[in-house]
Amino acid sequence: LRASNSIIQKETGFINGLITVLHDITEQEKIDQERREFVANVSHELRTPLTTMRSYLEALAEGAWKDDEIAPKFLDVTQTETERMIRLVNDLLQLSKMDTRDYRFNKVSVDFVEFFNRIIDRFELSKSQDVTFVRDLPGEAVWVSLDEDKITQVLDNIISNAMKYSPEGGTITFAVHIEETANQILVSISDQGVGIPKADLSKVFDRFYRVDKARTRMLGGTGLGLAIAKEMINAHNGDIWASSQEGKGTKIFFTLPITQEEQKDDWS
Numbered sequence: 001l002r003a004s005n006s007i008i009q010k011e012t013g014f015i016n017g018l019i020t021v022l023h024d025i026t027e028q029e030k031i032d033q034e035r036r037e038f039v040a041n042v043s044h045e046l047r048t049p050l051t052t053m054r055s056y057l058e059a060l061a062e063g064a065w066k067d068d069e070i071a072p073k074f075l076d077v078t079q080t081e082t083e084r085m086i087r088l089v090n091d092l093l094q095l096s097k098m099d100t101r102d103y104r105f106n107k108v109s110v111d112f113v114e115f116f117n118r119i120i121d122r123f124e125l126s127k128s129q130d131v132t133f134v135r136d137l138p139g140e141a142v143w144v145s146l147d148e149d150k151i152t153q154v155l156d157n158i159i160s161n162a163m164k165y166s167p168e169g170g171t172i173t174f175a176v177h178i179e180e181t182a183n184q185i186l187v188s189i190s191d192q193g194v195g196i197p198k199a200d201l202s203k204v205f206d207r208f209y210r211v212d213k214a215r216t217r218m219l220g221g222t223g224l225g226l227a228i229a230k231e232m233i234n235a236h237n238g239d240i241w242a243s244s245q246e247g248k249g250t251k252i253f254f255t256l257p258i259t260q261e262e263q264k265d266d267w268s
């Protein structure tokens with residue numbers, strides 16, 4: 001803490017007050033430190049695909065473009081890396097908008113069960129790997145006020161992680177439970193994948209945090225998916241957390257408040 005003092009003095013010369021302002025410099029230092037780390041992370045994340053692209057483009061320019069077999073492969077690499085950079089920049093823009101509160105929610109009341117089913121259907125129809133989907137959802141409508149695009153993005157991030165880390169033949173379970181006393185829904189998505197070590201559990205929601213950098217980079221991740229999910233769920237007055245057992249699987253939970261059904265005025 002740093003203190004700065006100001007004396008309040010009357011024209012007559014009498015001192016009749018003293019103002020002490022305490023600045024929490026440790027907090028400021030922490031913010032500065034985080035900002036520096038963030039810039040270092042972004043630079044690193046962009047440099048990796050750029051240097052990869054440079055070497056493949058150099059090889060192409062030096063003659064590989066004439067090789068019918070090699071050229072398409074090298075071009076494919078540069079395309080993959082470009083797409084990774086686009087994903088990264090889009091994720092960064094999203095986070096920056098949330099940080100500066102430069103976004104507007106377009107909240108509507110939706111039946112979460114129907115909404116969730118639609119998203120799961122999309123993944124089920126396009127999945128190429130051998131995973132089984134299990135749905136444990138209420139048999140009735142549950143009304144939640146949400147921004148459909150934002151919560152779709154949250155679910156996309158969580159579900160694509162569950163798919164990425166699932167073993168062949170694994171099961172992914174989608175559940176929604178109604179918690180009446182808290183007036184909220186508890187949503188969970190669980191997989192039977194590699195899991196997350198205990199020490200890393202709370203950190204996976206931090207920006208750029210990855211348990212295994214090399215592996216997740218190979219899987220095309222940006223390290224920002226869960227950080228974005230957390231910002232969005234918090235902005236909907238919900239919480240998000242994870243539980244996991246290494247080698248057994250991971251379960252991501254989040255809550256969202258239930259919308260009160262419109263009360264009919266009953267004055268008569």
Ligand code: ADP
Pocket residue numbers: 157161162165191193194195196204205209210211212216220221222223224225226227250
């Ligand atoms: P990424 O783009 O790297 O997937 P995320 O923010 O989505 O970034 O996730 C952060 C890290 O949390 C991942 O790199 C991975 O190490 C870990 N993780 C997230 N979901 C799972 C999961 N379902 N199973 C195992 N590890 C996971």
